């Protein structure tokens with residue numbers, strides 16, 4: 687399938703994921719069906735998608751439960767994104783700096 691970043695919104699029930707091939711600047715994101723827990727919780731789906739897109743562009747997990755990229759081996763799980771108000775969990779200052787290094791203002795895809 688052509689494309690640099692392919693996002694699959696599935697009808698399946700699995701752990702949402704991102705797979706990345708940095709040398710070819712390709713990535714695949716798979717998001718489980720929103721009908722399955724924990725994507726049924728308010729505010730979770732948007733942050734799971736943002737989290738997986740974060741992996742797709744090169745971010746790894748951290749251990750800050752208030753941050754978007756928290757994940758294994760830290761005990762953060764997607765249900766922690768649940769919130770009665772719509773919000774995106776933030777990147778850390780280090781993650782923002784990492785992205786600015788990876789993708790400077792003059793960065794262009796191959």
Ligand SMILES: [Zn+2]
Pocket residue numbers: 737741747756757
């Ligand atoms: Zn993750």
